[in-house]
Amino acid sequence: MGCSKWRAAFNFGHLKVQSKLSVFFTMIVLFTYLFYCLNGYCDSLPRPVYNQQTDLQNKIVSNDGHGASLDQLGAHHASPASFVREQLPDLSNSDAPSNNISIANNFGSKKFPQAVIIGVKKGGTRALLEFLRIHPDVRAVGSEPHFFDRFYDKGLEWYRNLMPRTLEGQITMEKTPSYFITKEAPRRVFSMSRHTKLIVVVRDPVTRAVSDYTQTLSKSPGLPSFQNLAFRNATTGLIDTSWSAVRIGIYAKHLETWLRFFPLSRFLFVSGERLVTDPAGEMGRVQDFLGLKRVVTDKHFYFNQTKGFPCLKKPEGSSRPRCLGKSKGRPHPQIPTGVLLKLRDFYRPFNLKFYQMTGKQPHTAHPLPTFPFNEPHNISSHSRSDLSNWSLVTTLLHDLLFTVEVRIGPLACPEVRVQSAFRHQSHLRPLGLHMQRVTPRPMRRRYENVRKRESLLSARHT
Ligand SMILES: Nc1ncnc2c1ncn2[C@@H]1O[C@H](COP(=O)(O)OS(=O)(=O)O)[C@@H](OP(=O)(O)O)[C@H]1O
Structure with missing residues (x-):
């Protein structure tokens, strides 16, 4: 019969138990090796x-x-x-x-x-x-x-x-x-x-320091409070x-x-x-x-x-929309404004130095960083031409953090585009707040047209 040959080949009956075991283990080792290779783990071989x-x-x-x-x-x-x-x-x-x-x-x-x-x-x-x-x-x-x-x-x-x-x-x-x-x-x-x-x-x-602390x-x-850790005295x-x-x-x-x-x-x-x-x-x-x-x-x-x-919308390896995990975008604890302002004062010279160091890099259409100008009173100390690129205004309103991006265009009548991004936006309405109250006042005074655009924003967000 055709099958008898195979039967003979796989018939280990004449072998001792010991030999059977060694054949069995050899096969296991072989299969394991093959399995690892197929999964790409074979490159640990010496080269x-x-x-x-x-x-x-x-x-x-x-x-x-x-x-x-x-x-x-x-x-x-x-x-x-x-x-x-x-x-x-x-x-x-x-x-x-x-x-x-x-x-x-x-x-x-x-x-x-x-x-x-x-x-x-x-x-x-x-x-x-x-x-x-x-x-x-x-x-x-x-x-x-x-x-x-x-x-x-x-x-x-x-x-x-x-x-x-x-x-x-x-x-x-x-x-x-x-x-x-x-x-x-x-x-x-x-x-x-x-x-x-x-x-x-x-x-x-x-903001980064607060995020780190959070x-x-x-x-x-x-943990002790932010201000306890931030100040030596x-x-x-x-x-x-x-x-x-x-x-x-x-x-x-x-x-x-x-x-x-x-x-x-x-x-x-x-x-x-x-x-x-x-x-x-x-x-x-x-x-x-x-x-x-x-x-x-x-x-x-x-x-x-x-x-x-x-x-x-479609992250790598998935066809379903996905946001980053819970540890990204956590609400920050409320830090007293005075503490934040002191920290801003502390960082200002370093920010400006960083700005000078990086401003000339060839890959940026507009120089970074934008944060040296991120306070209203800081903005007023700079000429409009300093702000002819992107500038970021970050402000704290109550315990809410809003980021408003403002673009001053190159023309005499600057274009102001407030683009972004209000965290906890849903918290705004119960407080009866509109976006126009968020924009810092000195900023409004200095750049009249911001006010005009605010009405656009409040229309969009109320
Ligand atoms: N798309 C999107 N989704 C969620 N979070 C975003 C996103 N883009 C930027 N961020 C901000 O990323 C902050 C965390 O920064 P890192 O990823 O560098 O943190 S870490 O150093 O790896 O721990 C994280 O800081 P916190 O808001 O303080 O949690 C976010 O503000």
């Missing part, structure tokens, strides 16, 4: 690139451990950046192409990120990454790898293995907002690739810069460290505020910077009234 990277990593570690500090480098070299660039090899440079030699298979290959969202914490980094992920040419790690701050000793190979596989033409990305304030991060990112594109989402540092408060409800109003919620917002200081390694052209500063008020516009700038086709447009967003934020 030549590994040794090269370990060597490099040792160099980096020894640089970190025993090399000169950045300040020392700066003291001995006219251009610390160029000195460091000479000292540290660039793995993705054409001289050392092995950096991105990756393990190709049918599903693509794992590459180091060509672009990293390095900050800032509570700036809107998650929103930006999620918006980018709907672009077919972007692949990003979902969680924050924290490689350049916490896990650097795990090595570059470990880092690359965290990355999703990409096909030709796709960009690999990750976001870890704490990189921006990590002193060692610029040097480490530079040593991975001097060509890395760096994206920083900046947000009014006062997050900590949600985890530790017994409540009577003198001395700000406590050792509190991370305050320190992170000194953007100019952190940026200085990065500029020792990367030229300004490597950076894109995204406005956290505009990411809420005009996500499609801001995404346009981001896609241009990354050299991507403008695929993510206003078609992809809708404003969710309940959430008070823009949400995605």
Whole structure:
């Protein structure tokens, strides 16, 4: 019979129990291996690139451990950046192409990120990454790898293995907002690739500090009040810069460290505020910077009234609309206005410095940041020409936070377009408030036409 041959082949009856068991286990091992391979886990096999990277990593570690500090480098070299660039090899440079030699298979290959969202914490980094992920040419790690701050000793190979596989033409990305304030991060990112594109989402540092505090408060409800933490001395109003919620917002200081390694052209500063008020516009700038086709447009967003934020119509891997999670867009606790004003005063010089540092970057049609002008009394101290670009006005009304975006056009009769975005809008009506009462008075006095536009707004929102 035809079957008898097979019966003979699979008839292990003549084998001892021991042999049967060993055949059985061999098959299990084989199947497990096959299963893992099919799921893309086989690239942990040793490759030549590994040794090269370990060597490099040792160099980096020894640089970190025993090399000169950045300040020392700066003291001995006219251009610390160029000195460091000479000292540290660039793995993705054409001289050392092995950096991105990756393990190709049918599903693509794992590459180091060509672009990293390095900050800032509570700036809107998650929103930006999620918006980018709907672009077919972007692949990003979902969680924050924290490689350049916490896990650097795990090595570059470990880092690359965290990355999703990409096909030709796709960009690999990750976001870890704490990189921006990590002193060692610029040097480490530079040593991975001097060509890395760096994206920083900046947000009014006062609002950012409150957002940061809100997050900590949600985890530790017994936390002292915001003002207790923000001031070193409540009577003198001395700000406590050792509190991370305050320190992170000194953007100019952190940026200085990065500029020792990367030229300004490597950076894109995204406005956290505009990411809420005009996500499609801001995404346009981001896609241009990354050299991507403008695929993510206003078609992809809708404003969710309940959430008070823009949400995605079709997020990556889903056909249903989705907003960011509950930890994004939390209501902030009420902070006394006096405390906020003191903080604004504190940040003003740093904001202006940051504005000067970033104002000339080539990727911005209009310079960032907009928040140095975010108070009415601050606006009045600037000439109208200073405001000929986008300007953001953030104001607190009772315990509600409203963001109003105002555009002063280039013509003699400025066009004012109030675009956005009123959080907790539904709370307005019971209070009997209209948008026109929200716009700060000095602003109204100074820019007459704002008043005219307000009637438009109140008509739209009452
Ligand atoms: N579309 C959308 N949906 C929800 N939230 C949005 C959105 N765009 C920007 N934001 C703002 O993002 C703030 C959180 O910033 P991050 O994602 O950078 O926070 S984190 O550092 O990763 O914890 C978060 O801060 P809070 O409002 O204080 O929670 C939001 O204001």
